[in-house]
């Protein structure tokens with residue numbers, strides 16, 4: 659029997675990596691096997707992956723030697739970083755530099771780097787269209803990822819650059835779901851104007867990545883954006899209202915209003931929405947729904963995502979209306 663090609667999956671206990679690990683493990687005759695990276699092999703999620711047939715490797719992406727050991731003898735790797743754990747673009751840059759260097763040292767055949775746009779290519783730092791954050795960035799959690807692409811190029815790593823979209827699951831896990839306003843109405847409050855934003859079900863990201871690994875060499879040196887739908891906020895609230903059974907309003911904010919919402923990272927996310935809004939053509943052209951479906955035939959549209967997950971969106975109960 660031919661030996662399976664090992665894919666080292668970073669973030670395997672999380673959304674992106676978990677989707678990829680499970681997509682491979684769920685396919686009995688896959689040409690690939692999974693080496694799942696975690697900092698804690700004794701966690702329930704790591705144990706579940708092991709029970710499903712993954713090898714588990716302990717590694718911290720802040721440690722070069724850990725990354726290198728995790729990659730030993732493997733065919734490929736899925737690299738993702740975790741900005742919201744630390745809010746530091748510099749940390750991400752160092753982590754990705756080490757990933758690229760280790761991938762080169764270990765002679766990997768195919769790497770997927772989960773990157774995003776360096777928005778400073780559209781909005782130079784000196785422009786006041788979008789405020790500068792942390793002295794050097796427009797959208798910190800995008801820019802460092804885009805800037806880090808160069809490390810793979812410099813090391814001549816066979817890489818596919820993959821851009822994910824806004825996870826609809828942010829409405830469940832990231833506090834971005836509908837909130838009650840002062841009139842007791844449910845509203846989502848984004849600064850997207852009437853522009854369409856690409857979105858995706860988080861569990862589809864890894865399945866698309868699996869499609870990229872299956873296509874193999876043809877995907878090397880390519881940039882691929884993945885999305886399940888491209889919708890305006892008005893279209894989204896109309897569909898959500900139907901599924902949830904209560905009207906949800908689109909409360910259109912300005913980017914400044916969003917940046918000033920007062921939670922950590924609101925400025926970064928406000929800038930991100932403004933980038934998606936002001937450069938909607940570029941963002942939506944990169945994130946091709948038809949190609950994503952080719953990579954992952956089970957890809958969910960927003961309506962399909964709602965069918966599966968609407969019940970998990972935390973909805974504050976209506977209190978009696980003040981008349």
Ligand SMILES: NC(=O)c1ccc[n+]([C@@H]2O[C@H](COP(=O)([O-])OP(=O)(O)OC[C@H]3O[C@@H](n4cnc5c(N)ncnc54)[C@H](OP(=O)(O)O)[C@@H]3O)[C@@H](O)[C@H]2O)c1
Pocket residue numbers: 668669670671672673674675695696697698701717718719720738739740741742743799822823824825826828
């Ligand atoms: N939310 C969105 O809409 C969106 C859209 C596009 C891109 N992104 C990007 O997606 C990235 C996050 O990916 P995700 O959503 O898959 O993350 P996630 O679900 O939060 O999972 C993170 C996993 O990574 C592991 N991890 C964290 N720090 C680590 C470290 N130092 N070393 C090794 N492993 C570590 C953790 O595993 P263990 O605890 O098992 O070690 C954890 O399970 C962010 O950088 C974000 O910018 C997000």
